[in-house]
Amino acid sequence: MKSRPAFVAAAYLFATFFGIGSAGAEIRLPNVLSSHAVLQRDTPIHVWGWSNPGETVTVHFHDQTRSASASSLGLWSLWLMPELAGGPYTLTAQGNAEGDSGNGAGVTRSDILVGDVWLASGQSNMEMPLNGFPGSAVLKNADQEIAQANLPTVRLLRIEKNSSDYPLDDVPATWTECTPQTAAQFSAVAYFFGREINTREHVPIGLIDSTWGGTPVDSWISMDTLGSDAGFMPAFASWAKFSDSLSTSNIIIANEKREDEAAAKAHQPVRKHDWHPAAPAWKPAGLYNAMIAPATPYTIKGVIWYQGEANTGPERAPMYAKLFPALIADWRRQWKEGNFPFLFVQISNFSSPNEDWGTVRDAQRRTLAVTNTAMAVTLDIGTADNVHPPDKQTVGARLALGARALVYGEPQLTYSGPLFRTVTTEGAALRVWFDSAKNGLVSHGPRLEGFEIAGADGKFVPATARIDGSTVIVEARGVSQPKAVRYGWASFTNANLFNKENLPASTFTSE
Numbered sequence: 001m002k003s004r005p006a007f008v009a010a011a012y013l014f015a016t017f018f019g020i021g022s023a024g025a026e027i028r029l030p031n032v033l034s035s036h037a038v039l040q041r042d043t044p045i046h047v048w049g050w051s052n053p054g055e056t057v058t059v060h061f062h063d064q065t066r067s068a069s070a071s072s073l074g075l076w077s078l079w080l081m082p083e084l085a086g087g088p089y090t091l092t093a094q095g096n097a098e099g100d101s102g103n104g105a106g107v108t109r110s111d112i113l114v115g116d117v118w119l120a121s122g123q124s125n126m127e128m129p130l131n132g133f134p135g136s137a138v139l140k141n142a143d144q145e146i147a148q149a150n151l152p153t154v155r156l157l158r159i160e161k162n163s164s165d166y167p168l169d170d171v172p173a174t175w176t177e178c179t180p181q182t183a184a185q186f187s188a189v190a191y192f193f194g195r196e197i198n199t200r201e202h203v204p205i206g207l208i209d210s211t212w213g214g215t216p217v218d219s220w221i222s223m224d225t226l227g228s229d230a231g232f233m234p235a236f237a238s239w240a241k242f243s244d245s246l247s248t249s250n251i252i253i254a255n256e257k258r259e260d261e262a263a264a265k266a267h268q269p270v271r272k273h274d275w276h277p278a279a280p281a282w283k284p285a286g287l288y289n290a291m292i293a294p295a296t297p298y299t300i301k302g303v304i305w306y307q308g309e310a311n312t313g314p315e316r317a318p319m320y321a322k323l324f325p326a327l328i329a330d331w332r333r334q335w336k337e338g339n340f341p342f343l344f345v346q347i348s349n350f351s352s353p354n355e356d357w358g359t360v361r362d363a364q365r366r367t368l369a370v371t372n373t374a375m376a377v378t379l380d381i382g383t384a385d386n387v388h389p390p391d392k393q394t395v396g397a398r399l400a401l402g403a404r405a406l407v408y409g410e411p412q413l414t415y416s417g418p419l420f421r422t423v424t425t426e427g428a429a430l431r432v433w434f435d436s437a438k439n440g441l442v443s444h445g446p447r448l449e450g451f452e453i454a455g456a457d458g459k460f461v462p463a464t465a466r467i468d469g470s471t472v473i474v475e476a477r478g479v480s481q482p483k484a485v486r487y488g489w490a491s492f493t494n495a496n497l498f499n500k501e502n503l504p505a506s507t508f509t510s511e
Contacts, residue, residue, distance in 0.1 A: 027051045027095045027107045032298045034174035035109045038155045038206025040117045040299040041085045043337075048077040048297055051095050051105075061091045061112075077297075085203040087113035111177075113153060115204025116197065117300045120190035121220065121292070122307030124213030125345070125395075128388055130191060131184040137388035139188050145393075149183035153204040154194050156186050159295070161212045161278075163286035167222070167293035175206070187211060189345070192396025193304055193403070200400075201408055208300075210291045215281045216310045217323045220292065223285040225330040232326070234319050235284050242282055288330075296334045302341030302407065303331065304399050308360045309347050309387060312491070317356035321363035325370050339372045343402045346375050346506060348389055349382020351492040358489035361507035365419065374402030377417045380444070380504045384492045398503070414439075417503035423485055423510045429475035430485050432510075437470040439500040448472065450495025454484045472497065484511045 029049040039045050047059050051070045058067040061080055068078040094106040120126055124133075130146050132138045139145065157175045162168075176182045183191055187209040198205040212219075218226065218235035226232045263270045280286060311320045328342050346364045347357060368375055376398035381391045389395075401415035418434040418441060425431075430453065434441070443449075448467060452460040453476040463476040463485070474485050486509035488495035497505040 027055075027057060027093050027105045029093055029107055029109065030170045030294065030297075031172065031174045032157065032170075032208075032295055033091070033109060036111050036155050036175040036177055037109065037157075038113045038115045038117050038175075038204050039083070040301060041114045041203065042082050043299055044082055045080040046077070046297055046299055047080060047091070047093070048075070049093060049107075050074050051076055056096045058094045058096070059091065060094070062089045083114045085113075085115050087111075087115075087204065089114070113155065113204035113206075115153070115206060116201070117206040117208065117298070118190070118194065118197075119208045119210060119295065119300050119303045120187050120193070120305075121210045121303065122305050122345075123211065123215045123310055125309070125348070125388060125392075126187055126189050126304075126306035127209075127211035127213050128188055128392065129185050130188045132390075133388065137386060138390055139392055140390040141393075145188075146180050146184045149178060149180045149191070151178040151183075151195060151198060154178040154198050155204070155206045156182050156191075157206065157208045158186055159208065159210040159291050161281070162290035163219075163280035163283055164290035165283075165286070167289045169294055171291070171294045188392040189306055189395045189399070190304065192393050193399045196397060196400035197403060197408070200404070208295060210295065212278070212281050212287060212291070214278065214310055215287060215307070216316060217307060217320065217327055218284045219281055219287040220307070221285060221323065221327045221330050222288045222293070222334060225326055225333075226284050229326075231322060234315075235323065238316060239282060239284050242279075292331070293334070296331075299337065300335065300340065302343065302403070304343045304345075306345040306395070308364060309350075309357075312347070312352065312355035312357050312360050314354075314356055317359040317363075320360045321366060324363060324367050328367070328370055328373065341372050341374070341403065341406050342370070343374045343376070343399050343406075345395055345399065346377050346379075348378040349380075349384070349492050350387045351384040352387075353491060355491060357491035358486070358507055358509070361488070362509055365506045365508055368419070372406060374399075374406055374415060375506065376402065377504045377506050379488055379493065379495055379507070380498075382492070401503075414499065414501045414503070416506075417501075418497060418499050418505035420487070420506070420508035420510065425482070426473070428480050428482065429473050430482050430510075431468070432472045432474060432485055432487075434470060434472075434499075434505070436503070437499045440470055441467045441472065441505075442498050442500060443467065444496040444498055445494075448497060450488045450493050450497065452476075452486050452489060453479050453482045454486075455479045455481055456483055458484070460484075460486060460489070467497075484509065486510065 055070045066078045068076045070076040088111045091109040194205045194207045404410045405413045405415040416436040418437045421433045448465040451463045451465040453463040454460045465474045488507035
């Protein structure tokens, strides 16, 4: 059973004592249980909130009625029986103070649907809304997509950017219907994913957008997990180094602001400045505390995730193979729902020669060893000069393929591009074997690109490659005894291997 941590209860007591929060007899529900919400179908439904200490709270939903007594801190929690997809319904929570035969305060939530709830999280490529990022990223067919975003049985909850030193128990945001106005500001990847599932499965879909551009993975992991293993100490070292540079960074940002103001006053074009990360967003566990923890009592179907670009720096990239699986395990532990589906996007194609995109992509591929996960590869839709590719439709569709196979009863569906299985030696060549290639492999282009080979010295050099059924033969002049092969390793790569289902192969190294 889910429960709030003891320190959250203590925080509530502090708030009540000092006259803030939910003092008095008022019944309060968290904002994630607002009107227009979607509750998760086919599983017990958690309803919780705040009231007077000791007060009996009765909840009515659809044809169910349940009661619970608030703790001495005014916290109450109850579970409703599973519901089939449907609605709209009304949810009410009515209080009755202990020892008082009269009715206490109550609260009503209307237009609630029952369906599937998916949490979308990560950095800017998940954050990028249908109307794009002004001046830097435009969505493909944006105007048309926004105009068509009238989906009555899709609901949206967009959590505001925030960082905290401790886990919060609520967010300011509330659920909205999916309209052109609300969808325009919502995660494009999440919207396209949700639209696909809603259309195919004919069930209401709730999408929670909890994203912040330019953020590292360790900001999204709880302190419970980060503090549990000394192997995570480099994340704190990176934060300490970043913190030391903040005073200089703030001076630079202030100077750039003055430059922009002077240029605008002189009616001159504003000079493009380097990107600067938001300091609070890089604090270990900060985003988990403020943007994930408040949603953990809310039952979900699964997670879609798109992040990793902020971890491609030479110091951070080697840690991703440890941190990313830790995030998945952490969230599953916090939600207490078992190994719910976790679908993620491998970072795309972008020219960033001083950063280690290959290592992060390969770490994401290796994370498929974690149960109930799927990965959408996007090497073929990346752009060399913009870290935010405009084609978010394809990203959402590939995530939806993973959901269809893992969640929605299509296990025979090919939902992944070719995935490295093993490599065998054939004289001076290597034969690479792939999963998700049972119908064969193809190259998009006159020749197969993106393969490199290394001999005993461990130095990778460009290789020639050719397809042989469901395998690839790789060799390189001057490497007579090859020891390792890798593919799609550069930050921007011309890699062009696909399976017959037109899904691209993942970056990999055989090392």
